[in-house]
Amino acid sequence: MSHTVVARLQDALGASVTTDPDALEATRDDRSGWRSASLPIAVVLATSVDEVQAVMRIAHATGTPVVPRGAGTGLAGGAIASPGAIVLDLSRMNRVLEISDADELAVVEPGVLNGDLNDLLAARGLWFAPDPASRAISSIGGNIATNAGGLLCAKYGVTREAVLGLAVVLADGRLLRTGHRTVKGVTGYDLTALLTGSEGTLGVIVEATVRLRPIMPGATVTVAGVFADVDGAAAASAAVTAARLRPAVLELIDAAGLARVAAHLGDDELAGTPLATLAPGETFLLAQTDGAGAADEAAAIAARFAAAGGRVSTSTDDATGDRLLDIRRAMHPALAASGNVLIEDVAVPRSRLPEMFREIEQIGARHGIEIPTLAHAGDGNLHPNFVYTGDEVPPHIWQAADEMFRAAVALGGTLTGEHGVGVLKRRWLADELGDDSFELQRGIKALFDPTGILNPGVMFEASAPAPR
Amino acid sequence: MSHTVVARLQDALGASVTTDPDALEATRDDRSGWRSASLPIAVVLATSVDEVQAVMRIAHATGTPVVPRGAGTGLAGGAIASPGAIVLDLSRMNRVLEISDADELAVVEPGVLNGDLNDLLAARGLWFAPDPASRAISSIGGNIATNAGGLLCAKYGVTREAVLGLAVVLADGRLLRTGHRTVKGVTGYDLTALLTGSEGTLGVIVEATVRLRPIMPGATVTVAGVFADVDGAAAASAAVTAARLRPAVLELIDAAGLARVAAHLGDDELAGTPLATLAPGETFLLAQTDGAGAADEAAAIAARFAAAGGRVSTSTDDATGDRLLDIRRAMHPALAASGNVLIEDVAVPRSRLPEMFREIEQIGARHGIEIPTLAHAGDGNLHPNFVYTGDEVPPHIWQAADEMFRAAVALGGTLTGEHGVGVLKRRWLADELGDDSFELQRGIKALFDPTGILNPGVMFEASAPAPR
Numbered sequence: 006m007s008h009t010v011v012a013r014l015q016d017a018l019g020a021s022v023t024t025d026p027d028a029l030e031a032t033r034d035d036r037s038g039w040r041s042a043s044l045p046i047a048v049v050l051a052t053s054v055d056e057v058q059a060v061m062r063i064a065h066a067t068g069t070p071v072v073p074r075g076a077g078t079g080l081a082g083g084a085i086a087s088p089g090a091i092v093l094d095l096s097r098m099n100r101v102l103e104i105s106d107a108d109e110l111a112v113v114e115p116g117v118l119n120g121d122l123n124d125l126l127a128a129r130g131l132w133f134a135p136d137p138a139s140r141a142i143s144s145i146g147g148n149i150a151t152n153a154g155g156l157l158c159a160k161y162g163v164t165r166e167a168v169l170g171l172a173v174v175l176a177d178g179r180l181l182r183t184g185h186r187t188v189k190g191v192t193g194y195d196l197t198a199l200l201t202g203s204e205g206t207l208g209v210i211v212e213a214t215v216r217l218r219p220i221m222p223g224a225t226v227t228v229a230g231v232f233a234d235v236d237g238a239a240a241a242s243a244a245v246t247a248a249r250l251r252p253a254v255l256e257l258i259d260a261a262g263l264a265r266v267a268a269h270l271g272d273d274e275l276a277g278t279p280l281a282t283l284a285p286g287e288t289f290l291l292a293q294t295d296g297a298g299a300a301d302e303a304a305a306i307a308a309r310f311a312a313a314g315g316r317v318s319t320s321t322d323d324a325t326g327d328r329l330l331d332i333r334r335a336m337h338p339a340l341a342a343s344g345n346v347l348i349e350d351v352a353v354p355r356s357r358l359p360e361m362f363r364e365i366e367q368i369g370a371r372h373g374i375e376i377p378t379l380a381h382a383g384d385g386n387l388h389p390n391f392v393y394t395g396d397e398v399p400p401h402i403w404q405a406a407d408e409m410f411r412a413a414v415a416l417g418g419t420l421t422g423e424h425g426v427g428v429l430k431r432r433w434l435a436d437e438l439g440d441d442s443f444e445l446q447r448g449i450k451a452l453f454d455p456t457g458i459l460n461p462g463v464m465f466e467a468s469a470p471a472p473r
Numbered sequence: 474m475s476h477t478v479v480a481r482l483q484d485a486l487g488a489s490v491t492t493d494p495d496a497l498e499a500t501r502d503d504r505s506g507w508r509s510a511s512l513p514i515a516v517v518l519a520t521s522v523d524e525v526q527a528v529m530r531i532a533h534a535t536g537t538p539v540v541p542r543g544a545g546t547g548l549a550g551g552a553i554a555s556p557g558a559i560v561l562d563l564s565r566m567n568r569v570l571e572i573s574d575a576d577e578l579a580v581v582e583p584g585v586l587n588g589d590l591n592d593l594l595a596a597r598g599l600w601f602a603p604d605p606a607s608r609a610i611s612s613i614g615g616n617i618a619t620n621a622g623g624l625l626c627a628k629y630g631v632t633r634e635a636v637l638g639l640a641v642v643l644a645d646g647r648l649l650r651t652g653h654r655t656v657k658g659v660t661g662y663d664l665t666a667l668l669t670g671s672e673g674t675l676g677v678i679v680e681a682t683v684r685l686r687p688i689m690p691g692a693t694v695t696v697a698g699v700f701a702d703v704d705g706a707a708a709a710s711a712a713v714t715a716a717r718l719r720p721a722v723l724e725l726i727d728a729a730g731l732a733r734v735a736a737h738l739g740d741d742e743l744a745g746t747p748l749a750t751l752a753p754g755e756t757f758l759l760a761q762t763d764g765a766g767a768a769d770e771a772a773a774i775a776a777r778f779a780a781a782g783g784r785v786s787t788s789t790d791d792a793t794g795d796r797l798l799d800i801r802r803a804m805h806p807a808l809a810a811s812g813n814v815l816i817e818d819v820a821v822p823r824s825r826l827p828e829m830f831r832e833i834e835q836i837g838a839r840h841g842i843e844i845p846t847l848a849h850a851g852d853g854n855l856h857p858n859f860v861y862t863g864d865e866v867p868p869h870i871w872q873a874a875d876e877m878f879r880a881a882v883a884l885g886g887t888l889t890g891e892h893g894v895g896v897l898k899r900r901w902l903a904d905e906l907g908d909d910s911f912e913l914q915r916g917i918k919a920l921f922d923p924t925g926i927l928n929p930g931v932m933f934e935a936s937a938p939a940p941r
Binding site: 266 | 575619633651666669688725769849887892912
C-alpha cells in the first residue's frame, strides 16, 4: 500500500519526492526533544501550491496521513514523522511574493524564515512584529501554524494579530482562501484566526498575507537588572507593570537558567555585560523600550528595578541591547547543549508569576531536579525546562511536567502559551479544555478533515496508539 | 405550539418573560433601517447565566428559534425579531464582574455598555480600546458578537484583539468557556476568535474577559483639515500613511456627508471649528495622535495635510479634540434624522481608497442618488450611506449597494468591515466567500447549532424564506 502511494507521488511530483533514508530520518524530530518511533514513507519537498494540492489529492484518495512541516524548529513535536505518513516539507516554498508599502502587508510562501522577511523589510522601514526567539531559523508558516508568541507579545500581540489572510490546501486538495488585504473584515466566521494555531490539523498553509508595521522611530533603550533571587526579579517585573509601563521586551531568567547560559556562553561573551560577575543564585531581568517615549520609559523602569534591589544598567546603543537580548536568546541552545530538553510553556496571569515561580521551585524539590526557567514576564508566559539524558523523557519528568501544568491551570493559566500542543502536550488537552470544548474542537477537526489524514496524533490522540 | 413555548418560558423564568405588545414591537428593528415583518413570540429579559441556559434548554427542546439581542444598536439587522422566535434580551446583564489592575483585564456581562466600562476604567488609568462610533449606546456583548471596529483600529486593533475569553451558552443550554486570562494561550483551536463576530449564530455570549490597556500618557493632539474635494482629502490621507505616521484616528467625511452633518448640527455647534465656514464641495479629514510622540506626529501630519492643499488647524486641548470627534460621531444621527438609512460598510486596502471614492461617485451618478460617505481612512473602511423614505429599501438602492459591494471586492476588499452580515448583507455572503469557504462556514454553523435555532436568517439565508 505505502509502495503504491509512493509510486503515485513520484508519478505526480517526480524529483520533489524523496525516500532517501537520511531525508526520512531527518523528519523524526524537531527542537522539542521528542523523537518519533517511525519513519515516514516519503518526504515531499514541495515547491508550489500545485504540488501541495497534488500531494493532498493522493493522500485523500489513498487515506494516507500527511504531516506538514516547515523549518523543523517546533518545540512540541507538531511536525514530526508519524506512522505511515507523507511528510510534506514546505521549506522550499520560501518566496516573498509581494511587499506592499502602501498597505503595509506582505504576501509570503510558508517557508520564508521570519528573520529573512524582517531583513528584507528593514530597508523599507517596515517590520513583521511576531518575534519568536527562534526567528532566525523558524518559518512564517510554522509561526502561523502554532500561533507563535515570542518576546514582544505584551506590546505587539501574538502571530494571530499579524495574519490578515491565508491560502490553505484542504484535506482533499481543494485550495481555500481566507481573510482580506484589509485590517478590518467581518464577512462570515473568522477562519483565518481558526486556522492560525491549528498545527497542521485542519489544512496546509501555502500562502499568508501578513500585516506589517512601521519600524518604531528612535532608539531602543535597554535596561538590565541583576537580582539576588527570583523573588526580587519578579517583584521588579510586577512593579513595572503596576506602574503601567509597557516595555516592548520584559524577560526574566531564573538562577538555574542564568547559570546555564553563562556557562554556555563563557566569560568572553559576557565580558562587559552586567552578567560578567554573577553571584550564585542571581537572576536577570531584561527590559527594552521603544518609540518616542523610550528614554523616559526606560528611566522609569530602571527606577523600579533599583527599588526592588537590582543592580541596574541602562544602555541606548543598539549593539549593547542586541548583545543582551542575544544572551536571552541563547537560553535554549545553552540547555540543548547539555542534554535533551523538555520545554514547558505554561502561561499564567502575570500577577500570578511569583506564585508560579514558587510552584516550580516546589515541584523541582519534590522530584529532585533542577528546572531552569525563563519567563516572558510582561505576559506571564514561562518556560520551565527539564534537561534529561537518553532518548525518552523519564517518567519522573513527565510527572513533574504534569504537576506544572496543573499548577498553571489552577492559577488561571494555560498548558501552552505559544509552542502549541503537538504530540508533547496532547495528553492534557482535554483536561484543560473541558468536555464541551473538547467535543466542539473534535467536531471542527472532523469538519475540515473527515478522514483524519492531516497530522494525526498532533493536538488530539490518534485513534491508533501513537508511538512514544 | 408557540403558546406552549411561552407557557414553558413563563414557568421557568417568571417575570423575566414578557409578551407585552410594545416590548415585542421594540425588537423589530435596530439601527440598520431594516424592519422585521414579524413579531417574536416573547421577549426574555435575562438577568443571569442560569436564565439564559433555561431559555436555550426550552428552545432546544421545542425547536424554537432564539434571537440574542443586546442594546439593539446593530447596523446590519443581526438582532431583530424573526418569525416564531424568542428574543433573548441581554441588556439587563450589565454588571462589571471584575476589574484586575494587575492583569489589565475586566470580566463583564454582555449588556455592559462600551462607554460605561470606559468611564469606570478611566479613574484607574485603564481603557478598553475597541471604539465603535456608537460606544455610548452599544453593549460589549454586541461589540463582540459583531467583532466591532471603530475609529481606532488601524492603531489599536479590532474587538477580537481585545477579547481574551468568553462564556457562551450553546444551542442546547450547555455553558462553554473559552480562552484564558492571559495574553497568550494556544491550547486547541481558537474558539474565542471563532465566536467573536459570529453574530449570535453559534452561541449566546453571557460573559467576556476583555483585555485592557493603560491610557496613553500625555495629551491627545488633533489635526483637522478641510479640503476642496474628496481627492484632496484622500491624497492627504495617503500621504500620512505613506510617511509611516500612525495616528490613532484618521477619519474622512466627503462633501455630501459633511453638508448633512453641518445642517444637522447647525451653526452654533460648529462655531469656532474649522467647519464653521464651509464652501460647497469641501471635505473633512480628522487626525488624532496620542502617546509620547503625539506633538511631533501631529506636526508631521499637519504638514502633509497642508501640502495636499488643506486648510489645517491643530489643537492640543481635549475639549476641542472631543468636539471635532463628536462632529464625526454625529454623522449617523445626522443621516438618520433625514430618513431611513442603509449603511454600507465596505473595506478596501487603504491604497485603493481614492479608487473606491470614484466608484461611489459613479454608482451615485448612475442611479441618480447622493451617497454621503465617511471613511476610517487609516484602515480603508468606508461607510457609504443610502438615505431613503418608506419602510422598505427601494430596489434601485439595493442595486446601487450591490454594485458597491462588487466594486469593493474587486479592489481586494470586503462586503463588511465592521458591522457584520446580519440579514442586510447575507445575500452577498456566498459571493464573497466562495463555495469552499461558504460550505465550511455552514459546517461550523451546523456543528454548533445542529437544529438551526440560533438566530436563523442571520448571516446565512434561513431555510424558510425570510421576511423582507
